Amino acid sequence: MTQKSLTQMTRTxxxxxxxxxxxxxxxxxxxxxxxxxxxxxxxxxxxxxxDGYVASIFGGFLRTILVSFIALIGSTFxxxxxxxMSKSNxxxxxxxxxxxxxxxYGTPLLxxxxxxxxxxxxxxxxxxxPVLGVIGLIVYITPYMTNxxxxxxxxxxEEQYLAMDxxxxxxxxxYIYIIIPQxxxxxxxxLMNNFSLIIKGSALLHVIAYGELFHTVGVMQSRTFxxxxxYITMWALYIIITIPLSQFTRYFERRWSLE
Amino acid sequence: xxxxxxxFTMFLSVFTLAxxxxxxDDVLRVGMDTSYPPFETTLDGEPEGISVEIAxxxxxxLGREVEIVETDFGGLxxxxxxxxxxxxxxxxxxxxxxxxxxxxxxxxxxxxxxxLVNQDFGDTHGIDSQSSHEEVLEIEETRFTxxxxxxxxxxxxxxxxxVIEENDxxxxxxxxAQGQADVLMMSGMPxxxxxxxxxxxxxxxxxxxxxxxxxxxxxxxxDELLNDINEFIAQMDELGVNDRLADxxxxxxxxxxxxxxxxxxxxxxxxYFLP
Numbered sequence: 001m002t003q004k005s006l007t008q009m010t011r012t013x014x015x016x017x018x019x020x021x022x023x024x025x026x027x028x029x030x031x032x033x034x035x036x037x038x039x040x041x042x043x044x045x046x047x048x049x050x051d052g053y054v055a056s057i058f059g060g061f062l063r064t065i066l067v068s069f070i071a072l073i074g075s076t077f078x079x080x081x082x083x084x085m086s087k088s089n090x091x092x093x094x095x096x097x098x099x100x101x102x103x104x105y106g107t108p109l110l111x112x113x114x115x116x117x118x119x120x121x122x123x124x125x126x127x128x129x130p131v132l133g134v135i136g137l138i139v140y141i142t143p144y145m146t147n148x149x150x151x152x153x154x155x156x157x158e159e160q161y162l163a164m165d166x167x168x169x170x171x172x173x174x175y176i177y178i179i180i181p182q183x184x185x186x187x188x189x190x191l192m193n194n195f196s197l198i199i200k201g202s203a204l205l206h207v208i209a210y211g212e213l214f215h216t217v218g219v220m221q222s223r224t225f226x227x228x229x230x231y232i233t234m235w236a237l238y239i240i241i242t243i244p245l246s247q248f249t250r251y252f253e254r255r256w257s258l259e
Numbered sequence: 260x261x262x263x264x265x266x267f268t269m270f271l272s273v274f275t276l277a278x279x280x281x282x283x284d285d286v287l288r289v290g291m292d293t294s295y296p297p298f299e300t301t302l303d304g305e306p307e308g309i310s311v312e313i314a315x316x317x318x319x320x321l322g323r324e325v326e327i328v329e330t331d332f333g334g335l336x337x338x339x340x341x342x343x344x345x346x347x348x349x350x351x352x353x354x355x356x357x358x359x360x361x362x363x364x365x366x367x368x369x370x371x372x373x374x375l376v377n378q379d380f381g382d383t384h385g386i387d388s389q390s391s392h393e394e395v396l397e398i399e400e401t402r403f404t405x406x407x408x409x410x411x412x413x414x415x416x417x418x419x420x421x422v423i424e425e426n427d428x429x430x431x432x433x434x435x436a437q438g439q440a441d442v443l444m445m446s447g448m449p450x451x452x453x454x455x456x457x458x459x460x461x462x463x464x465x466x467x468x469x470x471x472x473x474x475x476x477x478x479x480x481x482d483e484l485l486n487d488i489n490e491f492i493a494q495m496d497e498l499g500v501n502d503r504l505a506d507x508x509x510x511x512x513x514x515x516x517x518x519x520x521x522x523x524x525x526x527x528x529x530x531y532f533l534p
Contacts (some may be wrong), residue, residue, distance in 0.1 A: 043436060043456045059304075118338075219294070221429055222428065223296050225455070
């Protein structure tokens with residue numbers, strides 16, 4: 001090995017250790033900030049106030065994941081349906097998608113959930129708030145899902161379709177062998193981002209008293225007055241799900257990119 | 260065009276089917292906000308507390324099964340009026356304003372509204388735990404805080420003060436503890452617990468501003484249910500309800516994590532509630 005490449009190697013090594021230090025420092029800064037904030041509460045910060053509520057908060061944590069997962073599956077399905085409708089030759093379908101998208105883009109998630117649980121549900125004689133809340137979440141995310149499908153399918157060039165025709169693929173074969181494998185690769189990262197959006201949005205389900213993370217922490221707070229303790233724990237738990245998710249998305253993007 | 264008609268017919272039939280989904284049943288649905296122990300609280304999704312027991316007793320009296328529906332306090336009346344619940348049993352004070360949108364039963368308990376006061380405010384104005392409530396009301400610049408749609412939010416206005424409104428007890432108590440507000444007027448239990456959580460920055464004004472009668476609420480015009488409920492309330496003693504609840508009442512101050520304060524509350528003959 002030449003002297004030159006050796007110095008180069010140590011240089012890159014140095015750079016990567018330096019990078020690690022930078023990240024550790026940055027993380028340390030935010031941790032210190034949390035500790036600082038926790039210690040400056042009027043009510044003394046006692047993490048022991050969580051005693052006896054760990055199981056119920058963990059249950060809420062699981063329910064947050066469950067409900068977000070259901071909303072992810074549901075909105076992927078409805079989003080794809082709307083994408084198909086927007087590609088349809090039927091003008092009414094396309095208009096329907098456009099109007100729906102505009103309405104939802106203008107609606108805050110909180111309003112969507114409350115409308116669903118308190119106004120739309122009762123109009124159909126149902127008061128099943130958890131279900132209505134999840135439907136609200138699905139409805140809200142659907143246009144964002146449609147967008148993902150739109151840009152993913154756009155990325156398949158016209159020539160491929162021509163080639164598929166030349167080889168005599170049937171419609172089903174086109175999708176199974178050519179389009180979907182490519183689209184999946186493009187679809188995954190934004191899908192994961194939407195999943196993260198859903199998880200964060202699901203916190204709003206506490207307004208309809210669904211026992212997800214925010215709600216279970218609220219219960220603990222009302223019983224122990226451990227407000228700061230509860231909020232910080234809740235924050236940490238959301239981050240425990242969302243950060244690995246975004247890291248995984250990045251890894252996935254690197255791993256599966258064609259370049 | 261034919262396709263369109265078909266699609267619309269399908270939608271319509273789905274909607275109609277959904278609309279038929281829920282028939283009348285014999286379950287008595289009871290609305291309450293489960294963030295006020297020991298009256299209404301929940302653990303692992305199971306509502307519990309004094310109000311829950313009263314609701315079950317009412318169910319027994321009426322021969323109906325009871326289902327507790329959790330709702331934020333501010334949404335209780337709406338939940339009642341859209342038909343989601345049949346009755347509110349949730350430490351709701353009987354007020355004229357509320358009586359315009361619901362019918363109240365006779366009172367079944369009573370809360371005395373006392374004060375959680377900021378310590379610095381007390382020092383500045385020479386107010387302490389043993390001052391009278393009139394002394395506080397005489398200070399013009401007193402800043403009150405309270406919870407939206409609750410007596411704590413409405414009562415100071417009746418006395419002619421502005422209110423910093425919050426959505427939950429925690430924020431209201433924090434306002435007083437941090438000095439963004441001076442006084443929170445509320446029933447004994449939340450005030451005592453708020454003080455225990457902030458022992459140095461707050462104190463309790465034991466002389467009560469007002470007694471506040473608590474009733475059950477039903478939709479306007481549901482006279483039959485209301486009469487049954489009033490009958491139940493009138494017979495709570497004879498039916499043995501109060502005896503069965505005695506333990507809960509007695510242990511209610513377990514929620515106050517401070518022996519001295521428990522004693523003080525008794526010494527001042529301050530009752531959190533009068534069954």
